[in-house]
Amino acid sequence: MIKVGIVGGTGYTGVELLRLLAQHPEVELAAITSRGEAGTAVADMFPSLRGRVQLQFSDPKDAPLDRCDVVFFATPNGVAMQQTRALLDAGVRVIDLAADFRIKDIGIWEKWYGMSHAAPDLVAEAVYGLPEVNREAIRKARLVANPGCYPTATQLGFLPLVEAGCVDVGYLVADAKSGVSGAGRKAETNILFSEASDNFKAYGVQGHRHLPEIRQGLAIAAGREVGLTFVPHLTPMIRGIHATLYARVTREEDFQALFEQRYAAEPFVDVLPPKSHPDTRSVRAANTCRIAIHRPQGGEMLVILSVIDNLVKGAAGQAVQNMNLMHGLDECTGLGQVPVLP
Amino acid sequence: MIKVGIVGGTGYTGVELLRLLAQHPEVELAAITSRGEAGTAVADMFPSLRGRVQLQFSDPKDAPLDRCDVVFFATPNGVAMQQTRALLDAGVRVIDLAADFRIKDIGIWEKWYGMSHAAPDLVAEAVYGLPEVNREAIRKARLVANPGCYPTATQLGFLPLVEAGCVDVGYLVADAKSGVSGAGRKAETNILFSEASDNFKAYGVQGHRHLPEIRQGLAIAAGREVGLTFVPHLTPMIRGIHATLYARVTREEDFQALFEQRYAAEPFVDVLPPKSHPDTRSVRAANTCRIAIHRPQGGEMLVILSVIDNLVKGAAGQAVQNMNLMHGLDECTGLGQVPVLP
Amino acid sequence: MIKVGIVGGTGYTGVELLRLLAQHPEVELAAITSRGEAGTAVADMFPSLRGRVQLQFSDPKDAPLDRCDVVFFATPNGVAMQQTRALLDAGVRVIDLAADFRIKDIGIWEKWYGMSHAAPDLVAEAVYGLPEVNREAIRKARLVANPGCYPTATQLGFLPLVEAGCVDVGYLVADAKSGVSGAGRKAETNILFSEASDNFKAYGVQGHRHLPEIRQGLAIAAGREVGLTFVPHLTPMIRGIHATLYARVTREEDFQALFEQRYAAEPFVDVLPPKSHPDTRSVRAANTCRIAIHRPQGGEMLVILSVIDNLVKGAAGQAVQNMNLMHGLDECTGLGQVPVLP
Amino acid sequence: MIKVGIVGGTGYTGVELLRLLAQHPEVELAAITSRGEAGTAVADMFPSLRGRVQLQFSDPKDAPLDRCDVVFFATPNGVAMQQTRALLDAGVRVIDLAADFRIKDIGIWEKWYGMSHAAPDLVAEAVYGLPEVNREAIRKARLVANPGCYPTATQLGFLPLVEAGCVDVGYLVADAKSGVSGAGRKAETNILFSEASDNFKAYGVQGHRHLPEIRQGLAIAAGREVGLTFVPHLTPMIRGIHATLYARVTREEDFQALFEQRYAAEPFVDVLPPKSHPDTRSVRAANTCRIAIHRPQGGEMLVILSVIDNLVKGAAGQAVQNMNLMHGLDECTGLGQVPVLP
The missing domain is CATH 3.30.360.10 (Dihydrodipicolinate Reductase; domain 2)
Structure with missing residues (x-):
């Protein structure tokens, strides 16, 4: 089982990750953080997850993220670039659903995102997580920048x-x-x-x-x-x-x-x-x-x-697809949901 | 594997049955009928099923329904009561998602549905498919009237x-x-x-x-x-x-x-x-x-x-729940979808 | 022409009042206040009013409300009860679209609205503005509590x-x-x-x-x-x-x-x-x-x-109906809009 | 007062014409036709018009269209081209909200609309009713092709x-x-x-x-x-x-x-x-x-x-704007509705 942590789980990409990971046969949800909602049961905030996710939100300081196999950042831009290095150093793989590692040209990134980049070297290392282009590189990546x-x-x-x-x-x-x-x-x-x-x-x-x-x-x-x-x-x-x-x-x-x-x-x-x-x-x-x-x-x-x-191929689903690739699973594991129509 | 047939698959309960059954690990979709769409690939009518359902709609006359283990009727009221007896006689179990077998008092049924009932004896036999009330009877039933x-x-x-x-x-x-x-x-x-x-x-x-x-x-x-x-x-x-x-x-x-x-x-x-x-x-x-x-x-x-x-607990999902009960499966098999929120 | 002031014009009842009053043949819009948007043209905030409302939001301190014939409060609960007395003393009639003057029993009001009432005597004077019940009293009222x-x-x-x-x-x-x-x-x-x-x-x-x-x-x-x-x-x-x-x-x-x-x-x-x-x-x-x-x-x-x-009979339209009654106009003046269907 | 007839009043452009014309100060609604709904009160079909439109739908054969000043066609394509000549001959002006007279090249029209044109000479006469381009021609026109x-x-x-x-x-x-x-x-x-x-x-x-x-x-x-x-x-x-x-x-x-x-x-x-x-x-x-x-x-x-x-500038409102021009009224008469927001 892959031990998974999520940083910033109260937004829509966070809850969508939870929906998908709760159905993923090879995943153990280990931690989900939220500064504002620490102590709240995830299922109290998102009743759709009642009976499916037992976790509480933890304070980012207390969460055992460094003991996870992979951590997803479902945070605003600018958060992952602060915290990724420590996780990588602890041997944790990282998938950032925000934009911190997507743009290779730091100058362009800083102009469009209006802040200084905290980890330009990690931008250089990061693999842009579009499997249809970078599948092999994703398999080996420590750090994946999940596309917008x-x-x-x-x-x-x-x-x-x-x-x-x-x-x-x-x-x-x-x-x-x-x-x-x-x-x-x-x-x-x-x-x-x-x-x-x-x-x-x-x-x-x-x-x-x-x-x-x-x-x-x-x-x-x-x-x-x-x-x-x-x-x-x-x-x-x-x-x-x-x-x-x-x-x-x-x-x-x-x-x-x-x-x-x-x-x-x-x-x-x-x-x-x-x-x-x-x-x-x-x-x-x-x-x-x-x-x-x-x-x-x-x-x-x-x-x-x-x-x-x-929220799926455009965010959480693609992130799970990348996680599957990074951990040697069949790329489609846990992603077999049939579209909901009507 | 349970061989499943669906009569009348072009409505919303039909496509919802297909969505659920396509993800059900113990089901083989054997036939789906539609008078109007015979010959059309199911996935051409419902592109959400592309890659997941290979069947074509068959003409009701040609469909091998009598070789199924269970047949769902996702038809307008009045259809199942005409066709159920032959299926039961062939050893096929039947789950009607319409109203033909729901009301025990034939007079009341005929008044509200505006037609004569074709099979009052089957109404007497049918089990009302609300598992929270009739679970044991459903397990043994040949004919289940799926609730509205x-x-x-x-x-x-x-x-x-x-x-x-x-x-x-x-x-x-x-x-x-x-x-x-x-x-x-x-x-x-x-x-x-x-x-x-x-x-x-x-x-x-x-x-x-x-x-x-x-x-x-x-x-x-x-x-x-x-x-x-x-x-x-x-x-x-x-x-x-x-x-x-x-x-x-x-x-x-x-x-x-x-x-x-x-x-x-x-x-x-x-x-x-x-x-x-x-x-x-x-x-x-x-x-x-x-x-x-x-x-x-x-x-x-x-x-x-x-x-x-x-469409789920109110129709197709409850029908699958009943099917699971009727075939001795865990009642939850194939029904583990996490609600889609937002 | 009736000189009209609006206190708190940035919410939905405020913009709906503006929509109706902009089409009212006997009304001159004299002032609209907003603490947060003072100096902003109303039509910049609500482009639907471009070409129809020339006013800017004014700071409540500067607005010539005491020279209006009638002032509408489209404010949160608790605002009108602070400002109404001064307006009434200046000879201005007041229509409150919030709840400050709706409940005659001050104890009940304070329990449900969670604050002390600043003007219990005005509650006693206020007429509940449901014309189908209180038409004659509304005609003579200085202060109308517009219903929820x-x-x-x-x-x-x-x-x-x-x-x-x-x-x-x-x-x-x-x-x-x-x-x-x-x-x-x-x-x-x-x-x-x-x-x-x-x-x-x-x-x-x-x-x-x-x-x-x-x-x-x-x-x-x-x-x-x-x-x-x-x-x-x-x-x-x-x-x-x-x-x-x-x-x-x-x-x-x-x-x-x-x-x-x-x-x-x-x-x-x-x-x-x-x-x-x-x-x-x-x-x-x-x-x-x-x-x-x-x-x-x-x-x-x-x-x-x-x-x-x-927003109309439940708020701004009923308020205009009350204004018409208070000023001796035909009750329907400016309220002839045909419902928009589809 | 302009006597107005409407052919085909049961669609959305028809009911929108009624909404606008019911508020138009210079219009008398003389007739509205519908083959399928002859005898039905307009307000029974569209309850939004209760108290505002007293007309019944008449059978096209019986409607006094030839005594109107102007007739609007709110019909499917191909109807107006059959009936316009008789109205023009009777001195009635015509505004077609469908496409019969919009395309000057009959060959192109017939290709895209899949039928033969019944009145090519009237296409030549018709003025394309975009006032921002053809205002002066619209004023004098007997026949206006209202744009799509x-x-x-x-x-x-x-x-x-x-x-x-x-x-x-x-x-x-x-x-x-x-x-x-x-x-x-x-x-x-x-x-x-x-x-x-x-x-x-x-x-x-x-x-x-x-x-x-x-x-x-x-x-x-x-x-x-x-x-x-x-x-x-x-x-x-x-x-x-x-x-x-x-x-x-x-x-x-x-x-x-x-x-x-x-x-x-x-x-x-x-x-x-x-x-x-x-x-x-x-x-x-x-x-x-x-x-x-x-x-x-x-x-x-x-x-x-x-x-x-x-439905307004793209259909019924533009048609009323054209009617105003054709009858020497201020172009904005009856079109002063403030947009409904929210």
């Missing part, structure tokens, strides 16, 4: 095209829509039910923190800088990301075949038949990314549709 | 009081609220998104078909007729029933203890601590009923709150 | 029965469901979209502050104390209250006729035909209460369904 | 750029999101609450009927053919369209000033301050289009955000 939700949906949709070099990477457009849980479980007015329900809006059009992360991933795949316009939107649903991706063809290909081949061996990427329109609900509560390829009216513009559950 | 969604939530909430004889059963009130999936997957104007969203209404106040079913169950428990006012409401959510139950105390008891004892051994009934307010989402996609007991201002009126997922 | 949302829907539904003395007022049940805007525009976790959407729950079953308010109104109508069980619920919609009311018949009446006669002259109460099921959306954004009367299976229990928009 | 919802939001967002010739019109992208009411009030499975709620998807990526309409409008403005990729999406809200528009700069401009000047005199187009993110709810139930201009990171790509209420 938008970056997961967007990169999986663009990667086959960018890797094949058949589109104009100077003018990519990613128009992405997220359910409100992507904003976290914070008491903020703008994500109140009465504000976000029956409403739709863009946000962060001037620049969203996931932009440099996506750009970095696509640049690695392209072997050059890419030009990307990324516009996130808030849509009145709890879970789900739908990325609508636009790229101009520069070299003819059988694009459907390109995607099918690229993802033929991937257990969590499902390339749909031509002309499909994936619903976000078709992946609700499951670790799957579904992708459809369109070329409207046979023109020069490709339209790729990519959907994930932002 | 409102009746499950309402009976589980009232039963301890009615069995104990400590409330006035002449004036029970059940004010119940259902998510829209309870109305089924029918193309009807009144359950369109634009009609049912951001809206709330009662319906069927003059009389709903679940009223005689609840009355029958409570009368058996009380050993006498009960007076019940039952008002169902449509609430703008997909899944979930919240029954708010009112009963006047006629004999003092420790009501919290009464419920805790009644359900102490029940794997799928969770009695919450005093003064709790269960969310429907705390049971979303899981086979659990959560119940809270209130006595506002210490007055004469008890208020019981009972929540279930109408 | 649940109390409006519940009293309008019970009043004809209670006034006529034809039901058992010892065991009334009000099972009420509210849209989330009823909880206000506060940054609280439990009313986040991801918490409140696709979910349903009761709250405050042990006791809600609207209980003594409803009891007081019904007791006046009955001429005696009433026994009321009141259970509020949170339903995933923005606006609307649906009160489902249960009362046992003690004297036969033509109940449909009773309601029709009681409300025949009321411009904002609509008694529906027998056996109707009013949607909350049928009053969305309008100052109407719609009521339907049921007697299921001709039994002893009456079921009354009463719907309002909690 | 997506085309209104999209054209208003692109027009200043295309007219000024400062973007590459060969590669425009319109990523548009619509509330579900845009799909109409048809009993179809895919727009059921349980299918469309808590879900997001694209549709019609291979080609949507609004594509040729938008292309036509932009081509007129550009003076040349335009290349447009248009992807519509279904978002789980009732009303609202959010168009996110992408265009590559080919000539530098002060784009904010360009939009402000273009729409300076427009009563129903609101150009927001730089860096704004318009909510769809900021125009809910009102005839306003709000537009924001972005240039992320000062790059080559402009991002324009354009929001409308699909």
Whole structure:
């Protein structure tokens, strides 16, 4: 059994980790921390876990994290970079669900995240946890930077095209829509039910923190800088990301075949038949990314549709997938949930 | 492995059965029928099942139902009563998720369902599939009448009081609220998104078909007729029933203890601590009923709150629970899903 | 033109007052205050008011409230009782949308609201602003206590029965469901979209502050104390209250006729035909209460369904109705909005 | 008073026309037809109109449409083209809210709408009813083709750029999101609450009927053919369209000033301050289009955000605006509704 610790378990990625780990046959939940809720039973805060998770939140100071095999950080940005070194030194592997180790260029990270980085050397060591790109490196990693939700949906949709070099990477457009849980479980007015329900809006059009992360991933795949316009939107649903991706063809290909081949061996990427329109609900509560390829009216513009559950393949599920890889388990262990529809 | 057939798999109880059975370790899905969709791959109609269910819908005439161990009817009312006898004769056990075998008094059934009953003798044989009441009978049953969604939530909430004889059963009130999936997957104007969203209404106040079913169950428990006012409401959510139950105390008891004892051994009934307010989402996609007991201002009126997922404990999950009982499996097999929250 | 001031305009009742007053032909908006947002243009905070409201929020100290004809308090409980006397002394009429002046018994108020009352004499003077009960007194009032949302829907539904003395007022049940805007525009976790959407729950079953308010109104109508069980619920919609009311018949009446006669002259109460099921959306954004009367299976229990928009007839619209009465205008002036459906 | 007839009043554009016309001071509702609902009181079908609309639906054969001043067609495509000539001959002006007269090229119309056109000469005569482009022609028109919802939001967002010739019109992208009411009030499975709620998807990526309409409008403005990729999406809200528009700069401009000047005199187009993110709810139930201009990171790509209420500025409100123009009224008459927020 893998002994697992979670730092910061009161947000949505935390409770989603608990949901998945409570069903994982090879995991023993050893500790979960929360400064504000120390002493509270996890199941009192999240009644959905009654009878399934017996743990209490512990104060971060008291939690036996250094005796875990792996620790997940489900914390705000800036926390993991302070605490990871000590854990690694104690022989604990770390998966950070926040952004501390995602961006290799420290200057870019500091500009977008507005703080100094506490552990640049660990950024250099960290493996970006997108198994469809870095599977072998993840297996051996001590420290995995779990990708963001938008970056997961967007990169999986663009990667086959960018890797094949058949589109104009100077003018990519990613128009992405997220359910409100992507904003976290914070008491903020703008994500109140009465504000976000029956409403739709863009946000962060001037620049969203996931932009440099996506750009970095696509640049690695392209072997050059890419030009990307990324516009996130808030849509009145709890879970789900739908990325609508636009790229101009520069070299003819059988694009459907390109995607099918690229993802033929991937257990969590499902390339749909031509002309499909994936619903976000078709992946609700499951670790799957579904992708459809369109070329409207046979023109020069490709339209790729990519959907994930932002809390699963976009966060906690992908983190468990990475944990499985890091511990030599079948990658799919504990991730067999069938999407909940309707 | 239990060979399972499903008749009528294109509605919400059908797809929910498929979701649960696809994760059930002891089940082999042998056939699923649909007159309208024969030849269509199940996963083409429900993309959430891609990679998980390989079956096609078969025409009812061609499906090898009589070689199954158990057949579920997820059909409109009136279908199972026509086809059950042949299956029973072939040695197949039957679980009807519709209402054909729920009401013992044929006259009452015919009045509320507006048709003649085709198999009154099978009604007499059928076991009402509420395991918390009829567990032993279900184990031996050839034919189980799976309870309705409102009746499950309402009976589980009232039963301890009615069995104990400590409330006035002449004036029970059940004010119940259902998510829209309870109305089924029918193309009807009144359950369109634009009609049912951001809206709330009662319906069927003059009389709903679940009223005689609840009355029958409570009368058996009380050993006498009960007076019940039952008002169902449509609430703008997909899944979930919240029954708010009112009963006047006629004999003092420790009501919290009464419920805790009644359900102490029940794997799928969770009695919450005093003064709790269960969310429907705390049971979303899981086979659990959560119940809270209130006595506002210490007055004469008890208020019981009972929540279930109408598609799971209120339909497909309870049907699988019954199947497990009928086949000698652990009752919880394949029903370990943790509720999806948020 | 009536010069109007609003104290506390950043909540939902405040912005709803602005929506209605911006369309009112006899009103000049003179001032709106907010401690936190002083200097901000109202239309910057609520873009729906761009081009319609030119005011800025002013600091409460600087606002020319004492030169207004009427001041609305759209503030938290406890504010109006501190500031009303000075306004009345300056000849300004006051309408309080909070609860400071609703409960005549100061001891009961202090118990339920958890603070000492600063102006008991003004409570004695204040008129409870339910025009269907107190129209003539409202016309002459200096100070109106605008009713709560649940109390409006519940009293309008019970009043004809209670006034006529034809039901058992010892065991009334009000099972009420509210849209989330009823909880206000506060940054609280439990009313986040991801918490409140696709979910349903009761709250405050042990006791809600609207209980003594409803009891007081019904007791006046009955001429005696009433026994009321009141259970509020949170339903995933923005606006609307649906009160489902249960009362046992003690004297036969033509109940449909009773309601029709009681409300025949009321411009904002609509008694529906027998056996109707009013949607909350049928009053969305309008100052109407719609009521339907049921007697299921001709039994002893009456079921009354009463719907309002909690922000209009349950708050800002009723306040404007009261303002019209206080200033000798046609009661309906500025309140002609047709409900928004779908 | 303008005598108004409505053909086909049982859909969402029909009931929205009724909502607006019931509040219009210069309109007398003379007739509303429905084949299926002849004899039914309008207010029985739409209780939101109780007390506001006294009409019954009449059979199309019996309705005195030829004695109206103006007739609105709120019918499926293909109806107005059959009936318009007779009305025009009788001296009645016609506003078609469907697509029969929107596309000047009959071949293109017949290809996209899948039927033969019954009145090509009337297409030639019809004025495309976008007042921001064709105001003077609308004033004199006998026949107005009211624009589609997506085309209104999209054209208003692109027009200043295309007219000024400062973007590459060969590669425009319109990523548009619509509330579900845009799909109409048809009993179809895919727009059921349980299918469309808590879900997001694209549709019609291979080609949507609004594509040729938008292309036509932009081509007129550009003076040349335009290349447009248009992807519509279904978002789980009732009303609202959010168009996110992408265009590559080919000539530098002060784009904010360009939009402000273009729409300076427009009563129903609101150009927001730089860096704004318009909510769809900021125009809910009102005839306003709000537009924001972005240039992320000062790059080559402009991002324009354009929001409308699909049933108002995208249908019934724009139709009333056109009616006002055709009858010499102030363009804003009866369209003063303040958006409903929250």
